[in-house]
Every structure is written in C-alpha cells, then in structure tokens.
Amino acid sequence: MAxxxxxxxxNKRGLTFEMTMWLFTRLSALAMYxxxxxxxxxxxxxxxxxxMSFADILRWSFTPNxxxxxxxxVPDLAPWSLWFWQGVATLLVxxxxxxxxxxxxxxxxxxxxxxxxxNIVRFISIVTMIAMSxxxxxxxxxx
Amino acid sequence: MGVSxxxxxxxxxxxxxxGTFLTFILHRIGGLGMAIFIGLHVVASFVSGxxxxxxxxxxxxxxxxxxxxxxxxxxxxNGLRITIVDLFPRLIDHEQxxxxxxxxxxxxxxxMAAFAILRSAFGG
Numbered sequence: 001m002a003x004x005x006x007x008x009x010x011n012k013r014g015l016t017f018e019m020t021m022w023l024f025t026r027l028s029a030l031a032m033y034x035x036x037x038x039x040x041x042x043x044x045x046x047x048x049x050x051x052m053s054f055a056d057i058l059r060w061s062f063t064p065n066x067x068x069x070x071x072x073x074v075p076d077l078a079p080w081s082l083w084f085w086q087g088v089a090t091l092l093v094x095x096x097x098x099x100x101x102x103x104x105x106x107x108x109x110x111x112x113x114x115x116x117x118x119n120i121v122r123f124i125s126i127v128t129m130i131a132m133s134x135x136x137x138x139x140x141x142x143x
Numbered sequence: 144m145g146v147s148x149x150x151x152x153x154x155x156x157x158x159x160x161x162g163t164f165l166t167f168i169l170h171r172i173g174g175l176g177m178a179i180f181i182g183l184h185v186v187a188s189f190v191s192g193x194x195x196x197x198x199x200x201x202x203x204x205x206x207x208x209x210x211x212x213x214x215x216x217x218x219x220x221n222g223l224r225i226t227i228v229d230l231f232p233r234l235i236d237h238e239q240x241x242x243x244x245x246x247x248x249x250x251x252x253x254x255m256a257a258f259a260i261l262r263s264a265f266g267g
Contacts, residue, residue: 026226033223053259055212062215067188093185100178107171132182139188 021102028099035092039064039085046079064089065140086140093136101129162242166221173218180211205264212256220249 013019039061048057051073059068066081074080105125112121180202187198201207224245228234234241 026229029219029222029226033219036219053263055208055256055259055263058212058216058256100174100182103174104178107175132185135189136185139185143188143191 025099025102028095031095032092032099035088035095036061038088039092042085042088047074051075063092067143089140090137093140094133097129097132097136101125101132163238166224166242166245169217170221170225173214173221176211176214177218180214205260208260208264209257212260213253216253216256217249220245220252 040057042064043052043057043060048060052060052069053072056069056072064080064085066077066085069077069080102125105121108121109118112118183198184202187195189195190198202211224241228238228241
C-alpha cells in the first residue's frame, strides 16, 4: 500500500475543534496509561502481590479509590485511602470523563448530522461532562 | 437525519478494513459500555442508599465483570494501537500486523483477568 504523506505546515492544516479533540483523545489515552501505571506500581508497592488478584489490581489501577479494595484481602485500608490516591483518582476520572464524553459526541455525530442537532448534542455533552466530573470528585473525596 | 449505509455486518467485515473494522466496532461497544456502566456506577455510588447499593450490586456479578473488563481492556489496548499508529503515521502500512499484535496482547491479558474473576466467583 503506497501512499504519499502530506507535509502541510500545522497552521495551514486548520486546527479546528475536531482536530484539537482528535489530538486530545490520543494524548489523554496516553495520560490515562501513565496514571494507570502509577496505580498498578503503587498497588504492588503496598503489597497487592499477596493480597489481591490480577482483576483487583486492574480495578485499582483504572480508579485508585479505596472503596475498590474493601472486598479484597488488604488488611489495612489506611495507606490505600491516602490523599495522594484520591488525587490520582480525581485526575484519572476528570481526564476519562472528558475523553469519554467526546467519544460519545463522535458516535452521536455519526447519526445526527444537522447543524442545530449537533449544537444541542454539544450543549448536552458539556453539561454532562461538568456534572459527571463534579459527581465523581464528590464520590472520591467525600464518601 | 441519520446516514443510511445499507451494508450488513458480514459485508462490512469483508470490506478491505478487515480486522480493523472488527476492532472499530468492538472499540465503540467497549467505549459505550464503559460510558454507560462506569457512569452509572459513579452515579450509583453518589446516590448510595438503597437504590445506589442495589444498582452497585449488579457490578458484583461475575458475568457483568467479564463484560466490563472486556470493554475496559479491549478499549485500552485497541486505543493504544490507534494512538501509536496515529502519532507515527509511517506505521499505517503495517496496520494489519498491528491488529494481530493487538490480539496477541489482548488475549493473554484478558485471559488472566477472566481467570481471576472466575476463580474468585467459583471459589477455587
């Protein structure tokens, strides 16, 4: 499959909303990988090797929230509910919500093609994004 | 209104996208599954009480855990392939090989998670 690569400079490619979000989706995926790695390594340092199954470690990695290890063999929850982990979980959730809501917009755009319909979807998605971020932050910090 | 495609799933899979079209569909299913069920899980934890705990009880089911772990792991591993190929466009020539590599990574990782879920569900 031969193809010619385009070498237009960035300012001539048109950095539109879609292009920005295209890049954001990829970069936020990498950021979530980094945060999940922090969670997995942290869990192993705190002794997850002897106290948790592979599935439990994954669940902790994707959201390091102390309520996620209540049902495991972890003897002491204190190091797992450190403010550091709440910070990591909040960062992860905020990035994931932005990534996920934009993903939903991409899917919905395949089916709703009118200008006004898409504007309504954009509005609903922004409201959803802010609301979900706040709700998740409340769950992590206050519960 | 929506775009009509008039193409069946089996035709779409025989389209030259081949393996990448299957991963495209599974990526959407995984993404939607996560958005709906992890969103619901967060909201249920927020509501808590009888309603919230009732909803969260669904997440204890091993069948549901198999589903949501498929969504998360497939979306994550397929997303990593998309990210790597997109950020290094020269790799597009090797897209089909990348899809095979992706399955070679996904199957053992998901297999381990599924094994751990089933073992704790059936008390091994």
